[in-house]
Amino acid sequence: MIVFRADRLIDGTGAPPLEGAAVLVEGERILDAGRAADIGMPQGAEVVEAPAGGTLMPGLVDAHVHLAYSGQADNRAFRAESTTLNYPAIALRAVRYARESLRHGYTSVRDMHAPGGTIIDLARAVAAGRVEGPRILAPGLGLTVTGGHMDQPGFADHMAFANMNGVCEGADGFRTGVRAQLKRGADFIKLNPCVSNRRDERLYRFEMTVEEIRAACDEAHEQGVMVAAHTSGGPPLLAAVEGGCDTVEHAHWADDATLDLMAERGTWLVPTLAVNEASTAHVRAQPDAPALTRRWAEESEAAKWPRLTRAKARGVRVAAGSDAGFFLRHGADNGREIELFVEGGYTPLEAIGIATASGADLMGIEAGRLTPGKLADILVVDGDPVGDITVLRDPNRLRVFKGGAEAASLPH
Numbered sequence: 001m002i003v004f005r006a007d008r009l010i011d012g013t014g015a016p017p018l019e020g021a022a023v024l025v026e027g028e029r030i031l032d033a034g035r036a037a038d039i040g041m042p043q044g045a046e047v048v049e050a051p052a053g054g055t056l057m058p059g060l061v062d063a064h065v066h067l068a069y070s071g072q073a074d075n076r077a078f079r080a081e082s083t084t085l086n087y088p089a090i091a092l093r094a095v096r097y098a099r100e101s102l103r104h105g106y107t108s109v110r111d112m113h114a115p116g117g118t119i120i121d122l123a124r125a126v127a128a129g130r131v132e133g134p135r136i137l138a139p140g141l142g143l144t145v146t147g148g149h150m151d152q153p154g155f156a157d158h159m160a161f162a163n164m165n166g167v168c169e170g171a172d173g174f175r176t177g178v179r180a181q182l183k184r185g186a187d188f189i190k191l192n193p194c195v196s197n198r199r200d201e202r203l204y205r206f207e208m209t210v211e212e213i214r215a216a217c218d219e220a221h222e223q224g225v226m227v228a229a230h231t232s233g234g235p236p237l238l239a240a241v242e243g244g245c246d247t248v249e250h251a252h253w254a255d256d257a258t259l260d261l262m263a264e265r266g267t268w269l270v271p272t273l274a275v276n277e278a279s280t281a282h283v284r285a286q287p288d289a290p291a292l293t294r295r296w297a298e299e300s301e302a303a304k305w306p307r308l309t310r311a312k313a314r315g316v317r318v319a320a321g322s323d324a325g326f327f328l329r330h331g332a333d334n335g336r337e338i339e340l341f342v343e344g345g346y347t348p349l350e351a352i353g354i355a356t357a358s359g360a361d362l363m364g365i366e367a368g369r370l371t372p373g374k375l376a377d378i379l380v381v382d383g384d385p386v387g388d389i390t391v392l393r394d395p396n397r398l399r400v401f402k403g404g405a406e407a408a409s410l411p412h
């Protein structure tokens, strides 16, 4: 049994911080949480005391990461990795990224696609206690049309990649794709129905047909798993929501009709603010970037803020997902997403709820709140994240407990 004590407790439910608090943990679950005076000190309990002025809060959840990727911003270097790294090498590298994420306070992450489906194997290894890392949900390969968002052209004709992405065609093809990923062990399905467009002046366009979106969602739901969709905006985004996608990622140009429908259906928005910021900065730093790329970057950066305001006004369910692995380092940069929610109009307490309780709800795991019965994913913070949200990005100010067990420090 462990008693965690601190000057302040943020329970993740959105309730105001509680002063002079304690959390009682037995095994991997929370037995009680509240005022230290009420919790008391059970005999023989181990005590974990936060530094003076410190805080207890739930472990963080990042609902959109790519543990298979390095955060490399240079596109040529990124492509080179595809040609030089075997899938087992990608998985072995991801072990380090998983530990970095955990050490920075992320006790759960949702991976969003990995060559060879390798992150499914990492998720199972973590769950079995063979390697240390956050709780992971993984979709295996993202499903995409030929030449689509995850099957990008640009490699030479003689380059062929086996099992790097899930290319499907037609409604039946997508049904088969869903079944293949579930056979491999996927926790959910990732689709690419609506993509950013850099071929002409349109900002987004359909890749999958409406029939393909519906078939994939129907099959996934029949098998009892959720569907996440890479989206940008407009009619293709509306079609993704209407077709049954449960979480929409990015969605820079979500219009009012789409946000209304999302609020009605309980569709999650994962706005990936941090990767937008990082990729726009990258494009701005490249004077020779193609004009369409520059325009898309500027317009998506501008659109993301009013979109967030309109989503908040409608009560659309929102979770924090950084897209770490693209333009962002695992661990060190995931927390930028929480800061951006605050810059985008959420209070620090709301942003913490989005990055804890909401993320856990999206992932369907019993964590994200410091309340009785939940998994004991707990951060002991040296500081007050409500007063200064940036303390969450300093691993030296965090002690991280997952399921009641403290994460080991990483070697430097």
Ligand SMILES: [Zn+2]
Binding pocket: 064, 065, 066, 112, 323
């Ligand atoms: Zn992504």
